Amino acid sequence: MTKVTLRQVPGKHYSLTCEGHATGSTEVCAAISCLASSLESWLEGSDSAKAKKAEVRPGFVQIAFAPAQAQHPAQLACQEIFNLVETGFLRLEAGYPAYLSVTREII
Numbered sequence: 001m002t003k004v005t006l007r008q009v010p011g012k013h014y015s016l017t018c019e020g021h022a023t024g025s026t027e028v029c030a031a032i033s034c035l036a037s038s039l040e041s042w043l044e045g046s047d048s049a050k051a052k053k054a055e056v057r058p059g060f061v062q063i064a065f066a067p068a069q070a071q072h073p074a075q076l077a078c079q080e081i082f083n084l085v086e087t088g089f090l091r092l093e094a095g096y097p098a099y100l101s102v103t104r105e106i107i
Contacts, residue, residue, distance in 0.1 A: 001098070002032060006086050007105040011075040013052070014082045015064035023059070024099040028092065032100070035088045036061045039081065048077035 001024060005017040016039060018032055036056070043051045043065055052064040067074035086104065093102045 002100050004089050004102045008082060009107045013066050014078060018061040025096060028096045028099040031092050035085055039063055039085050042081055048074040
């Protein structure tokens with residue numbers, strides 16, 4: 001089972017951690033990879049966010065980021081992309097609860 005933790009301090013810090021990735025269902029693993037790599041790609045090209053950590057290795061993903069500026073547009077962009085990724089993981093968990101467990105933390 002893959003364990004996903006989505007952690008946020010709204011407007012300040014966001015992180016995604018996937019542990020046990022590439023175990024269980026190949027379809028679920030592909031979807032997890034798609035969500036995580038989409039977030040990573042967005043961070044690479046975004047002027048609104050700065051990556052704090054990006055570690056991707058077999059069975060483990062950790063991506064942490066923060067708004068690049070304190071202005072509202074950067075904070076809003078980070079919150080929206082985080083919400084999109086979070087929704088993807090929650091929908092995936094709802095469809096495949098035997099393969100994925102999602103924990104959400106708002107600090």
